[in-house]
Amino acid sequence: MQKWSTVVRLLSCAKSSAAQILPILHEVIKDIESCSLHLQVIYTDNYPLNANLFKLLSPTSNLETCVPHPLDTCRPLYLIFDFVHIITTVRNNWINQIDSNHTFSCPSFVSYDYTLKVPFQDLRNLFKLEHNSVA
Incomplete structure (x- = not known):
């Protein structure tokens, strides 16, 4: 199996809620899978909207690193925050104390x-x- 990654969709989320974005995410996942691709990871920055979106994907409504795939619950879907962004934010906040x-x-x-x-x-x-x- 060949592995690669690409940006699938960019979306302006200003004034949006996670509940509004969730159906769009499900649509994107369906589009990806309809091309005979298998989505394994959603990778995003740690913006609060994204964290809330990840909570909505979780059966426990908690932040999880792995949830059941929305189209096939037998498959895992990994949820990853951009750790470089998090480290950069900590560094910048540290310097600006x-x-x-x-x-x-x-x-x-x-x-x-x-x-x-x-x-x-x-x-x-x-x-x-x-x-x-x-x-």
Whole structure:
């Protein structure tokens, strides 16, 4: 089986909801599959509308990385956010922090009572450490 990817449809979603986009997505999936292609992955940025659309595709209404394919529930359909976009957003928000150390703060993954704080200098130090070890 040959594997390739391409943009199938671009759609302006300004002032749209996930519920409005869902039937369009189903139409696109049907069009793809009618060409004897098998859609395996939907890849998108992490815009809130896309996250809500992914929730609508899930039988549990939660964000999932894999859901039953809308046209064949025996097949998986993988849902992937653009991780490079997410990392770039975190980086840009980190750099734009207003304190003098450009400290990035986020909730702890273990306890909501604790906030993680990382100064941007830690990232610079890590880069220097790894840069020198790769030489």
